[in-house]
Amino acid sequence: MGRNEYQEEEAARPKKKKKKSHKVYAFMVLVMGIAIIALAVLILFYVQKIEVEGNEYCKDKEIINTVQNDRFSINSLYILGKYALGRGGQLPCLDSMKVSMKTPWIVKVKVKEKPIVGYIYAGNEYAYFDKEGMIVYKGADFIEGLPCIEGIETGDISLYGTIESKDKSIFEEMLVTSQQVKKYKIAPDKIVCKDDRIYLYKGTIRISLGNSVSSEQIAQIPPILEKLEGKEGTLHLENYSEGNTTITFNAEEIQEEN
Structure with a gap:
């Protein structure tokens, strides 16, 4: 190997090292840049x-x-x-x-x-349920404008559980009643099941709906209640249907039962 060739080889070696050091430096800058961006994201998007x-x-x-x-x-x-x-x-x-x-x-x-359609008073708490009978809220807070369900024997009432009753068919009718009175903005004081019949109580008026409740029955209530303001008694809608539009009001019935 000649002197000139040896000198050229020696001159080339530092350049390779220099090139390698540039790559390491660029990699470190990239890593640091990513770390800074990640840290900025963590700090800036930290939920306060x-x-x-x-x-x-x-x-x-x-x-x-x-x-x-x-x-x-x-x-x-x-x-x-x-x-x-x-x-x-x-x-x-x-x-x-x-x-x-x-x-x-x-x-x-x-x-x-989920809209609440009624409640059951359980011990010292109110159990509020939706149209499916699921308990959506349970606590000591009283929410006005909702009917209380009475006269139905229920099992365990737990939050987010579905109300179960031995009287399944009549309880389903009471759920339908709760939905319909909310739809027509009636806001009864309570919905009571007695002798397998459903009754609404609104002030001094009791409304008899029978054991099968329809939207047509509930739709008749608001205008009639306006006419019965100040009176006391039972409004009979249990036989009302498209084919039978007979509606009667007994002003003495509640007083006789009490």
Whole structure:
């Protein structure tokens, strides 16, 4: 090997090392850049507040705990992704739940609760149920404008459980009654089952509906109640149907029974 060739080989070696060091430096910069971005995401999208909107009887805390039901739910991006993929939790008392980002650190949750159609007084608590008979809320708080269900023997009444009754058929009719009175905005004081017959109580008026309740029967009540204001007695709608439109009112019946 000649002197000139040896010198050329020696001159080439530092260049390879220099090129290799540039690659290492570029890799380190890339890693640091990714780490900075990741840290920024963690800090910027760290959930500081969750705002709940649309709920009346379902507590904010219950909804928030459902949204943040795992250790990664401290990040707003993670929460949004979880619900976008349909993997987010939802309480049984809710019809729908929409999760969005108000700011990177504030998550907004808009909910729609299942409508309550009535309640059962159980011990020292009120058990409120939806049209399917599911207990959507249970507590000492009294919600006005809802009928109390009486006269039906029920089993265990637990939150998010469905009310079960030995008198299944008549209880289903009472559920239908609860839905219909809500639809026509009647707001009776209570719905009572007595001798397998269903009665509504509204002030001093008792309304007899029989053992099978229809929308047509309930639709007659509001205009008649206006005419009966100040009176006391029983309004008989048990025989009312499309083929039989007879409606009677007995002003003495309640007084005789009491």
